Amino acid sequence: MKYDDIYFINANEALKVASQQNRWENDGKLQVCYYEGEKIESELVNLIHLPLNDFVNLLGNGTLRLPTVISTSGFEINFQEWEGMKLGFKNLLREAQELRNIMNKNYFMQSRSSNPDFNEKLRFYIPAHENTKVMRYASENIADTLKELGYEVYFDLYNGCEDMNCLKNMADFNPHATISINHILNEYLSDNVFHFVWIQDYWAQNQLPINYKLRQRDVIFHLTNHLGTALLNKKISSTYQPFCVNNKLFKLRPEIKRYNKILFIGSSYKHAYDEVIEEKKETICKKLFDLYVTKGYIEQDKRDAIRLKYNMESEEFNHIINYIERDLSLEYIIQNNKDQSIEVYGYGWDDNKNLDAYYKGPIEYGENLSMLYNSAKYCIVIGGYVMQQRTLEASASGSIPLVFDSRKSAADPESLGMTKSLLFFQTLDDFGKILNKNETVDLSVIVNENNFDSFGNKIVEYIKSFEEKKYNNE
Structure with missing residues (x-):
């Protein structure tokens, strides 16, 4: 089932629908509920305050999906006013979409032309999806480990409300490297940025065409040897990397009776x-x-x-x-x-x-x-x-x-x-x-x-070794 992302004139109606936490069955997208009026104090990530006078600016420059319909539920309105409101919403939505398209193109070009300085402290961009379990926590553990090792990390946790074509967060952060679970595609990355991908599921390699082109700075890990063989059949070389444990979180707790x-x-x-x-x-x-x-x-x-x-x-x-x-x-x-x-x-x-x-x-x-x-x-x-x-x-x-x-x-x-x-x-x-x-x-x-410390150090050492060889060859 799919749900429309809705712009509500009545804030209470938006709260009611957002509280249902409706998700698309096929990909876990979370229905977004925007609303006009006074801001409601809420922890619901899909309940978004969006005053009409900021509609175009906030949506066009933002990262969330745009609403597709307007709702006047809980708000008394006559037919003529409703027709005018629908037309006004349609025009605002068109303006927001045009601005979003321009901004997304700019973010893409910004990402593609990135040239980070490797003399700076390394920056890692690590995306994850909240509606996954194993993948999300693996990404989060990598992020926490790299932070503890002293590096800058942007752990970008998607909750299902995002415009997946928007590269704003990554482009603004300008990372030296990205790290992702299962997502190997690299078309949005500059040749100067490292891309570490840990393939943990068969569906990830099934999505790739044979002879998919890797860049020099793409580094692929496979969770099992079976996955490594499947990748090699597509001419993609990879390195074995089993699951890791966060031994700062999973540890002996002597106070607990066994x-x-x-x-x-x-x-x-x-x-x-x-x-x-x-x-x-x-x-x-x-x-x-x-x-x-x-x-x-x-x-x-x-x-x-x-x-x-x-x-x-x-x-x-x-x-x-x-x-x-x-x-x-x-x-x-x-x-x-x-x-x-x-x-x-x-x-x-x-x-x-x-x-x-x-x-x-x-x-x-x-x-x-x-x-x-x-x-x-x-x-x-x-x-x-x-x-x-x-x-x-x-x-x-x-x-x-x-x-x-x-x-x-x-x-x-x-x-x-x-x-x-x-x-x-x-x-x-x-x-x-x-x-x-x-x-x-x-x-x-x-x-x-x-453990994740070993994995994090492996990634950092790869970057340093690659950059050192490049410097020596120049």
């Missing part, structure tokens, strides 16, 4: 599974899950054989795999280990009757999540690769990750931290066995290998 319980933190994938339209999806799902239970991780050649047998699209097939590796696996573990104290946190589990007794609701990211990890001896890590965010954040908080062994996928190269810090179970039936062994691990190894 119980002999097991946590799972993560959202259900059932909504995506339900959208799969393959009529034999239940048969395919059962066949795959039976293999998963008896044999453990399903290697890629076996997956491909099953997918081709049923002539399924890769995307729909992957939704089934994700549902198996997350929802069905978690249910199986819990149902077969009822003697254990297990708690489930996240989104989308409300309707799962098999988990009613274990589901505790969502948990806020950050300190609250670290405190929760600190209260538990173990954390469940299930899925198609090992170095997940929960693996590191649990480890940093002293909760031992119990990891389904997906190392055959070669999604992430094995490290010393994997060997010394994690407990692996080969099949779902092996889960209880590793608990009975009561093995000890050294969680500090994997945390020290994969």
Whole structure:
């Protein structure tokens, strides 16, 4: 569903609609509600005070989407006045759009011609979207780390109200480098500006054409080796970079009592599974899950054989795999280990009757999540690769990750931290066995290998090394 961005004559009506926090289903855009009259004190980011006498100037020079309709709801007006108001709004909107187009073009040209002085303190522009979870917090952690390292950072958090064609914030900040998650496009950047991109999801590389041209100062990281291979197939070279942990936020908290319980933190994938339209999806799902239970991780050649047998699209097939590796696996573990104290946190589990007794609701990211990890001896890590965010954040908080062994996928190269810090179970039936062994691990190894300080320093060192080589060659 899509919503119009509205200009309200009645401020109270604007407040009422803005409070509904209506978002577009396809991309998470948040409906913007502008209003005339006295300013309302509110923390709603989509409730914007916009007096008519400032309409053109504020919108034309701003960064938010322009309204598309005017509303007189809650305001008495006759037909003639309404017709005049609509015409006036249309004319003001046209003027604002013309000014916005001019300003956006100027910002684009300003960005394209930028030539920052690398003798100054480095400036990093880092955009993120509020309606994402993993991507947003990864960007925010990078931003916080670079600030702590002494650099200037503009963390530009989009809340869904923005004109996505507007480069005002970045152009005004004039960064030496931009850092983004998944967004590799570089057409708006000067050749003098570095562009670091961390590809974490397949959809990001799927959007790129084959032989996409990288600039000299584009640096691409991939989250898993599978993503690295997919990028290489498009002639894009990249460097492996697993998830990192903010060990100033996720840390040991000795004041919290640690119980002999097991946590799972993560959202259900059932909504995506339900959208799969393959009529034999239940048969395919059962066949795959039976293999998963008896044999453990399903290697890629076996997956491909099953997918081709049923002539399924890769995307729909992957939704089934994700549902198996997350929802069905978690249910199986819990149902077969009822003697254990297990708690489930996240989104989308409300309707799962098999988990009613274990589901505790969502948990806020950050300190609250670290405190929760600190209260538990173990954390469940299930899925198609090992170095997940929960693996590191649990480890940093002293909760031992119990990891389904997906190392055959070669999604992430094995490290010393994997060997010394994690407990692996080969099949779902092996889960209880590793608990009975009561093995000890050294969680500090994997945390020290994969923290944001190391990643931030890697980025800074790359810039300094590049600039030094350029200076020596001149």
